[in-house]
Amino acid sequence: MSADKSTSWSYTEALPVEDLVLRRARERSHELGLFPVSPGVAAALTVLAAASKAQTAVEVGTGAGVSGVSILRGLGPRAVLTTIDPDVDHLKAAREAFSESGSPANRTRTISGRAQDVLPRLTDGAYDLVFIDADKPSFPEYVEQAVRLLKQGGLLIINDALDKDRVSDPAIREAGTATLRRVGRMIRDNEALTSTILPTGDGLLLAVKR
Template sequence: MTPASRSAAKATSTPSPSWAFSESFIADDDTMRLARAASRQLALGSASQGVTSTLTFLAKLMHARAVVEIGTGAGVSGLALIRGMAPDGILTSIDLENEHQVAARQIFAAEGIPTRRVRLIAGSALTVLPKLSDGAYDLVVVDGDPLEFVEYVAQAQRLLRSGGVLVLHHALWKGLIADEANEDDETLIIRESLQAVQEMDDFTATLLPVGDGLLVAVKA
């Protein structure tokens, strides 16, 4: 078997029953199913049930009031975050595509979320992030362009307050990160971003095998 075929086999292997059980442990409700349907209509991937329930859990655990999300999509992850945030919390979500954010606004409206609680910014994350305030955020969730993950990590380090948390989605990237023979651009950059977090003295990190992988790191 060639390295490429080994990578494909790993990426498409059947999940274990225990993994599948944990992923579906917290079921989607009607609004989340609506968000997932909107994602499919836009030909977008979306965070798994395991990932969305983890995002809600983390936001609730932290009593998060200020959250940055890189990659709005159709609002799946944003909906999960807002459900865990403090009642006065504000989600700042960045996406290059205005069409995605229009769909997300519809999902947030269906949930009854006041418009003042969501700040949607259409534009390049690497243009928007430097304009946000240092140390002002409880949680930074990265689900944008994998080729920019290293830069997102550097920005998150600046944006997070002491005790704030970085969440990096797709940290296992379709099962390819663990395959040392795989040197696709996305795989290499995500590996580099994971290593960057490991090497930052002010981050304490763990890697969760949830969905497509979540790196979670708390800032000292």
Template sequence: MDASAPVLLPPRLSLILRPVPRRRRFTIATVARFGGLTTAQALQFAEGYVAEDLVLQTARTLAREVGLDPVAPSTGAALRLLAAASSARAVVEIGTGTGVSGVWLLRGMRADGVLTTIDLENEHQRIARRIFVEAGFASSRTRIITGRALDVLPRLADGVYDMIFVDADPAEYGACVDAALRLLRPGGVLALNGALAGGRIADPAARDLETVTIREVIKAVREADEWIPALLPAGEGLLAAVKRG
């Protein structure tokens, strides 16, 4: 596919794109020192550090059209980095959406890599399939499975995956982490989106079910001997962990 070909947008969708200005070579610390940068401004700067192209902007807009909240650009950039750093060839994504995170993952994976992506919503996956094609990926690069993740994961082979990304119902996070431990090879990477629970994770007064569930999951991963974890403040929070050999 010609990567320079324009992306065909749905008739009801119109995107106004502005050219990304050339970025100065400075650090957030430098800006904070001389420009009085606030924490919010620093996070905003980091969020826009890696710009999204037209394909990703289209996938993001389509996600919002169907009521989804796709991963933030900073989260996508982190996923691409993790996939590239682990030289990922076999990746499982739980939560296809409209393909935002899938494109980021595919762009970090090896050229012969295959993304297995799972979602309950066939209509969302239909959009994602188009997005993957527009992004220049052959159909052989993706294996799109419609179904509940906890029903699909037991059918996947043990110890052969390089990376697993989870962006699903927080109530299933614990089970997904358990499945990842079985599915990943030694040195494989687990990435869990939404790990900051909408900013509530550090508030001891936040006792809603979702926050408590996420808090328990990230604590369990931190304390488990099988994982080497880090909590990254990208987007809604990304828990990343490497499976020990």
């Protein structure tokens, strides 16, 4: 096996062909100074949402809607995505992307607020999929909330789980990287979850609630 996986990684990130809706959402993300999910992660989100047959999904960190459009494209026609972001300009850009994607307005519930305040108000065991892509210092708290929110068999997805290859380097002890290591162990050791990390994008951590 070749030790250097970077060419395979580049290949898989370059393989998805994104349509105008996602390209425009990426442009708006960059104009707003945001870092949307990579093309490989966007494609993975669509596949995972479709494979999970989710009817109810929650997203932490709407941004300008690249990940939201990708999740919506995998969900069934009656499924609803609840997406949370405290920044009204980001939510406005995301609503444009959802509308351009042809998704009916009643399939997205955009909530303006911080996930720490909003997640505790959502119903226990009511969601099939939770995607976390915001505010890394609070990931441990969001994981606890996600476990509470997920139905049995529900899927938790965490973006940037490898923190640009920093998580695997024990010499890096910076707080954000240490938090992601802690989250990886916390999920691995949680008997209610079965988990793995895909080396897509900056690492996509997947966990299913047993």
